[in-house]
Amino acid sequence: MNGPGPWGPAVDAQGAQDVLVHQALMYGSRHEYLLTAVPYLRAGRRAGDAVVVLVEPPVAAALRGQLGRETAAEIEFLDAAQWSRGPMHALASCHDRARADWWPRGRLRLLAEPVWRGRTPLETREWKRHDALLNVVFAGTPTMIMCAYDTAVLPGHVLDAAARTHPELAGPDGPAAAARYTAPAEFCAECDAGPLPPPPAVAARRSFATGGLPGLRSFLFTEAARLGLPEDRTLPFVLAVNEVATGIIRDGGGRGSLRVWAEAGELICDVADPVRVLADRFLGYEPPGAKGHDAAMWAVRRLCHIVETRSGPQGTQVRMRVRIG
Structure with missing residues (x-):
């Protein structure tokens, strides 16, 4: 894959842009997050992408402040809490919107940060699977997805899964191949390992x-x-x-x-x-x-x-x- 810069239009050898780019942004502070996220979004606007940000309101406010009013007005901001009712809801809703609204305008450039707090172990597992499934559902589509992970607050098992479900890592040093990336089918098989707990006797x-x-x-x-x-x-x-x-x-x-x-x-x-x-x-x-x-x-x-x-x-x-x- 090649392109004009770290976050420019990704193209294959024939110049086609229907190549999914799925990156994990590991950051340890808000400053570090903005150093990567803001140039990523600005590059999308310069390229004419449909730029979408799916984060919680405080993060959206910080991004708007760095982007400036004119650039921020050209970006669609969505509240992550409203899209995080369930992993399948988020996956299907994102695909529906991409097909109906975003892809018709060009390449989709998405910056997202799921809400991890308050999740049950089962919900956490399914959100990890969601990251792996993005590589399947959006394969062969004009899509760039950058998923952000706060290394200062998220547990190690979530960060470990992020490294395994994203083909690329993003950060101050630019994209790099994720050495621990695991094929989605293999990752999903691990999610489904072991029997389900038996129903209770009162069922x-x-x-x-x-x-x-x-x-x-x-x-x-x-x-x-x-x-x-x-x-x-x-x-x-x-x-x-x-x-x-x-x-x-x-x-x-x-x-x-x-x-x-x-x-x-x-x-x-x-x-x-x-x-x-x-x-x-x-x-x-x-x-x-x-x-x-x-x-x-x-x-x-x-x-x-x-x-x-x-x-x-x-x-x-x-x-x-x-x-x-």
């Missing part, structure tokens, strides 16, 4: 088979109400579970079972397919389109807070989580 259980989906949906509505899921979240939950059950009936062994329970502020549904084995590490993470990616699982992941899958000789397990509060 409500239901089997389903061909012709049984209406009864299954009625059961899900009843359980959602009993366990305190708000009405405006119940239909998305039922639709997500129904999609998974439909896939098992259509493409699996024609029958399956599920369990539903509430835990730590979430409604959880565990669906078991005793026959089908899934080989796709990115099932439901890639947007449906010309490549024939699974539209049903893409929708399921968008309808839920987090979806976990495990698959092997024993069949496939899909665990869907929806926030109650």
Whole structure:
């Protein structure tokens, strides 16, 4: 890859600009952050990129102050807290906006800093996976992404994952190949290592088979109400579970079972397919389109807070989580 400068338009040997550039910016102070982030954004404006900043308000204010009013006015600032409700929400929303608004204006140049504080271990793991998936979802698109990590406050395991999920590192010395970069499929396999914890004994259980989906949906509505899921979240939950059950009936062994329970502020549904084995590490993470990616699982992941899958000789397990509060 070559270009006119550290953050100029990335091009391949044929001059095409549909080459994803995904960098991690490790910084130890606000001053160090601005030394790299501000030139990156200014270079985007000079190149005519669609420049987008996805950070929290205090960081946005610091960037605006350094960029100046005229340059800052040409950049779209988004509040990271609003985009960080869930990793799949952020991934899908960013892709939707890029396709509808940003790519039509040229190359997308994104500066982002996820909100890590207050995350559960599961949420933290899925945000790490999100960084790896960016390399898959935005591959072959006119996109530059710089993800910022505060080394002074973030735990070591988050910084370690950042070095493994970004093909390049950025900083005062310029981009450099990330020596510890791990292929997304391998990283996602590590995220899915080990079995899921078993459902609790109090979980409500239901089997389903061909012709049984209406009864299954009625059961899900009843359980959602009993366990305190708000009405405006119940239909998305039922639709997500129904999609998974439909896939098992259509493409699996024609029958399956599920369990539903509430835990730590979430409604959880565990669906078991005793026959089908899934080989796709990115099932439901890639947007449906010309490549024939699974539209049903893409929708399921968008309808839920987090979806976990495990698959092997024993069949496939899909665990869907929806926030109650």
